Amino acid sequence: MKIIITEDQLKTAVFQNAVDMALDDIKQKCDKINDLGADAGEIISFDVCDQLESIKRIEIVTVYKTNNIIEMGLIVYYDSIFPSMDVGDYLYELEHHLREYLGKGNFKLKLLNVINENPRSDW
């Protein structure tokens, strides 16, 4: 069993892939909610589903393993006329869906930045 005490940046690709799959899962569930309303099996917050439109991608930029916990540093890119966005609920949902691939309690998400890519967000 490997226990890494020192911080060591790991390759991000493995975790980027897991994040992308989890985002895809969220999107599919939101589409289902859109179609079936309360009849959709699993319910995701309407706010999160609304934010899907604006959030373009989530990029994993750093990955460290400390005491057998993976810490993923991420940047959220969005496109909106609003200058800021609260992505707390969105990341909560992402963390929940990531468990399917990485397991529960094995990782932490660390929000490094939220960047608006819309050039006209300061009107």
Place this chain on the structure above:
Amino acid sequence: MSIRFTNILKNLIMEQSRFQVLYDKFVKPPKGGRGIIPFETLVAMIAGDPSSRFPDGMDIDTIKPTDMDRVKIGKYTQWILKNFITPTLPENHPLLVLDPNSGQYKQALKEYQNLFLENLYKVTGDLEKFERFKNRIPQEFRDINKLTPTTLYDQVKDFSMEKTKATKDEKKEASKTYEHPGGKVVYRGQDWTVVKISDTGQIGKDAACFYGGSYQEPSKGETRWCTSSPGLTWFDRYIKDGPLYVVIPNKGAVHSGGKEYGDVSGLPALRYQFHFPSNQYMDPSDHQINLIDFLNTNEEGLKQFFKPEFMSSLTGEKGTKVQVEYPNDSASKFIALYGFDEFFDSLPQNIQRFTFKNSGKDKISLNVPNDISKFKELTAINFVGCVASIPESICDLPKLQYLSLVDNPNLQQIPECLANMPNLMVVNIPGASGKNIIPQALYDRDNTDDDFHIFE
């Protein structure tokens, strides 16, 4: 009887002679002259009449006058000919003001006739509407001989030929045969009949209303299915995701309220409606039934009939992710009805993600079949509370990156060859520590490969 036969004979003679009359009048050249129109144009006029009937397989481009004996000339042919040869024209139309002997007149006539032939298909469509909706046209416009193609169009332009409602007779007949426009009988068994409603338009909604008894409640022998409510839009919401199946017994049956047949539809009071995409299998009171019990205790044909429909609901929207939420979703019902091995066989080979979550109280212990190796595109496997063993053949999945085996108390040691899978990056087996489930080779790789992680 003899009178009827005489009438038929008279009609036959008249139809035959009708062509001869038209041919003699318009096509046959008088002595030393030319006919008014060519034979091909006459045929085009006859074909433009929606009430004309040509024998199957007859090619109107190569038809000869002798073949016309077999053609039934429609009742609008003469009207079309009249409007072609002696049209009612607007004031100042060139054909009214030019000298009939001038070259300009001949040119204008040729242009008019070419345009008429070009637009003949529109006249045909308008005549079809006229025939169908004549009783809804103002009385003074119901005589075709008082109309021109232009005024005919004005009278029928707001009607649509698309059928939107079944007639009273069709509904009455459907209460016996279960065949209502918009619905299709797709299975007839010894005890049950299944009707499929796929049409997303008005005729489909009309069918859903009929089979549900227009939301008239079980006390009247009908149903509470929201899709059967004529004034609401629930039908539209469901049908866009997939067809509705109505399962009807072949003879009268009581659901509640003591009625064997519905007051409105005339269908047996006991009937069910299935919608696979939303995992709804409803009785007349709009309550979920135990589908597995229902299909296992009724005729076998019914169970086999629904198998393909279950299979199509096994993969997600993109068809590459299989998610089983045992024991509640459609896929779980498939497994309960047809078995896990058959479920496995039914999955498309291009799936990329496979999740099987057992959220029931009882743990199940499935042995993952050897042929899991056929899913060469699989990148992620997530088995929660459901597996007892993983075969060696899992190592033949070249793209597998994530293997998550959560809460499987009966899980035996996972294959050692997993350590040699180049793309495998995460093995998540919480609770495995100290149980010898993870081979040493995987720990060795975990110690040497920074991209490989075991979570236990």
